[in-house]
Amino acid sequence: MSKTKDISLTVNGEVLTANVPVRMNLVDFLRHEAGLTGSHVGCEHGVCGACTIEVNSDTVRGCLMLAVQADGATVTTIEGLADSGRSAALIAAFTRRNALQCGFCTPGMLASAIAYVEGGGIADKQAIRDHISGNYCRCTGYQSVVDAIHDVVTEGASA
Amino acid sequence: MKAPDFDYLRPGTLAEAIAILSEHEGEAQPLAGGQSLMPMMNFRVAAPAVLVDLSALSELRGITRTDTSVRIGAMTRYRELADWANICTDLPLIAVALPHIAHDAIRNRGTIGGSLALADAAAEMPALMLALGATIELMGPNGTRHVPADDFFQGFYDTACEADELIVAVDIPLAPEAKFGFHELVQRHGDYAMAGVAIKATSLAPLSGLRIAFFGVSDRALRVPALEAALDGTSGDEAAIAAALPALEAIEFEGDLKVSAKTRAHYAGVALKRALAEMLA
């Protein structure tokens, strides 16, 4: 059997304790042990960005962090962003702009987008493009995603 | 693509970590930010028997500034460096280079020490240390030693850091009067460079005190003394660069899937030219 370790972490505001294989990465833990299948796995080597989640307020690749490394951490996934309302403006803009097709990149794209918006990102399309350039989307061609984030930044500035 | 199994240890002190590394004689692998090691484990290219998570070692954290240098703990993340209040004034070369290193989510986990220990030839951080004349502080079973960056990078993923040693910190001399240049050629934002260069000069007119470090060109980040000598004392104009470029022949350029060694050699010259032009502009 795989070697395991007990961990305890806060996921979307809920404290979870689990005995996890030490080799299991964080996104596999969230998806298959915690039942939070909103985060996706695309490449398992940190390039595609589909597994991007928030750990202790920073975006990270869920495939490049072990679940045991999240012991004691605070994790927020796309489900948590939706439930708390933090992603509401982005959800509205993504819907209005059709900034998703298959939706597989969307959890990671939203995690990166919210970091941009909440991190004080400016309403500059190239800056937005650079910021999300670690998130691969095969469907949209990116323009609608950039426009949606731009909308939210602009709305935020005028609100 | 799941990592092979391993024993996971998370020592609480540096001494304890060193003891574990010594005890396992090369079977143990330190885990810093994991942004390069984790993919290699997922691919089963790396299969350490023991994984030593360094995240609890407070001795490896923190950025401290003295009158003459900045000491950066090995477990300092790129993100923490970018957020450091003095980054633009004390370490302007690193400030310019940081946005080129991968992407946000990677910079939030990746560490300075991890990058230097891995010594990927195409990574920015080793070249920055060379250009800045940094010193790397190592700790092993026999205590601490300090290795100049110039002696640290020894070959393809090969450094002066022994299997039972850890990088504790890097020490970068402050150079408030110096000028810096940085340019890398990438097809996509955040990619590893097809060729890149980091430059420090103590003065621009004429160029002097040059430290020019290339990355993404050979088996390691490296300086070319003959090139620095050829440019020293010149204005850095096109003619001076053209006269100096043959010195690049000292580099054993490496080809890969994207570019041949010959193209790399061409790119190294282009990167140098563009970095100098930006410095002198």
Place this chain on the structure above:
Amino acid sequence: MTGPATIFDKPNTYIGQPTPRADAARLLQGRGRFVDDLQLPRMVHAAFFRSPHAHARILSIDTTAARAAPGVVAVYTGAELAEHVTPYVGVLTHLAGLRSAPQHPIAIDVARWQGEPLVMVIAQTRAQAEDACELIEADLEELPPAVDAETALTADAPVIHADFGSNLAWERKVDVGHIDNAFAAPDVTIVEREFRFGRHTGVTLESRGTVCDFDPSEQTLTMHYSGQAPHMMQVILSRHIGVAEENVRVISNDVGGSFGIKIHTYGDEIAAAAAAKLLKRPVKFIADRMESFMTDIHARDHVVKARMGISAEGSIVGIDFHDLTGVGPYSMYPRTSAIECNQVLNLTGAPYALENYRAHGQVVFQNKNMMCQYRAVGHPIAMAVADGLLEDAARAIGKDPVEVRRRNLMRDDSYPRASASGMKLDDLSHQKALEKLVEIMDYDALRADQIKMREKGIYRGIGFVSMVEVTNPSPMFYGVGGAHIASMDGATVRLDAAGALHVSSSITEQGQGTNAILGQIAAGVFGVPIERVKVTTGDTATVPYGGGTWASRGAGIGGEAMLQAAHALKTQVLDVAGVMLQSPVAALDIRNGAVVDAETGAERITLDALARTVYYRGNELPSDLKPELIATRHYRVTDFPFVFTNGAMAAHVEVDTETGFVKVLHFWAVEDCGRVINPMLVDEQVRGGVVQGIGGALYEECLYSPEGQLLNTTMADYIVPMASEMPEITVAHIETPTKTSVLGAKGAGEAGTGGAPAALLNAVNDALSPMDTSIWQMPMTPERILKALGKV
């Protein structure tokens, strides 16, 4: 085509509106339902030990240690699985002469590409299955591989299937007019180029995957899969693993990108289904990224030697070319690997009025991963060859490329007609599309900027493509050749007691917005607010029988079936209303959820009141009234093999002549996909397609060593377009509805991917033209451009 004619100007139509997708909310809140999200009781996981060699004889395989490894449930070699799975052969009779050998999900005697499965391991976790794969000892005798398509037909090339005597899989010749005479005429300038198109692949962000479950009590097999054609998979599973077709249920929920990658039959999935049957429990297989690169079908990989003749005035007198493509060791089952070459022969030069056309296509076997249909099958090759030569010829005779197109494009008033290759064409608008393109891009200003920038040593280029796009395929695409693939699609619409519509369709959703347009059509044609339409797709147990979504057929074929079903239900409901309201049916209409007076719009009875009466209180209705509040219609394209779409595109690029880097400054696409059901969805699909086309033109290539080893199996080494470098893309439309349906919609999914590479090739060559050099190989990597410039 006759049928309801007033549906597009109804007060509550949704057709033509940029209505947001209903399912976006779910995906944006992390509530998608992708295959890997499934966790079933007793589920086990599959991993494969794959051939490390491109060509090797399997001498022996020792699985003893793997079977004893922790968590391992079962291990199957090719021979062991072959007792339970019949082999398959990827040929179709209408592709005369196409041959392929019987193929097993797991190789038995000989491995024929690096990555071919040799052993399947089933374990409690995927990690344990991978651990066990490392314990397998395979004694393999390396055989000389035939890797390079260009030497695969030479006398000393290793023959991959000995019985065939050579590596030729298929060939076809087309010869129309008198090309040699035309080229020999005075004043005709001939341009000749060798085009090379790299292999690339789909890189769907969600990899291929399946969860298969078998219930022995009822002999039922359920396959959850990430794919495009559930009914096709149902037949295939039934035929090859021996379960009655009606006992196979295939479910395709959310699919994380497909682009043709997921319409094929992969040994991995068949093996997983067989294992589920043998083990009588759920088996999950999710391809990892390395497996995706090694075993997802590849596409393109053509070498085309082509000539075009042009008169001094700029009239194209003919095209003559040879296309060679390597497709791997087998023709892919069941759609075959000859289709892309066939499309190249059908489509090259199809926008232009050509009298002389000669083409020879050859498809060869090689020891690389298999090639098959990926988005815009054959289009990027056909368009780049014809339009690349056109702009080359224009340069040669000193004419503007737009002028040359104006002179040679088929006239918009000249349809119906046929292309030089014999394809039936109708309802196209090449001239209008080109004029609109030139207008929206401000062509003259770009040319002025180009001249000005050149003086500063900045090299910008403008490139065009005029294109046709194969959409809405008829039975002539696959069915005619014997494939068990439906060419018709069905739609069912049901009025429920609450006055809402429940719609189901055999077309599938992979992000295009299939479910959204079904809802728009049903709501608009029938007459309810769109929020009151619920859509089900992707389950063979519950949807009408049909083909699924591929070859840009969803909107055109599935949409028409939906329209006809909604119209039929409306007629049925109005029949009931007429009786209930004692009114002539012609005086009634359905709008916004109510039966209304057709003239005044005044409400007569709400749909829920009508439906509740029908369902609950039938006693209130005359006994001879037999209300049917459900309708199903099917639709297929007749009289045409395909419904062609057309478009015109342009790229504006800047080439850094010192580094060979290409920056795409802007891209324009004018698309005529007939009636646009949802402009927002079409625009975004075109943009996404353009970016895939940019990937093929600038970045993407599966690189093999001479020994047949795939060298780039990571996303760090196989590079795809990311946001930073992609341009803004302006999309505009011409709407020429197809007369083959009432809806009038044609497909739009192939356009960008099919056309962008040609436009980019032309733009780069336009930029390079002052240096008197050009490039004819894709992807146009920096190094290749530097070589063209003589810099390295």
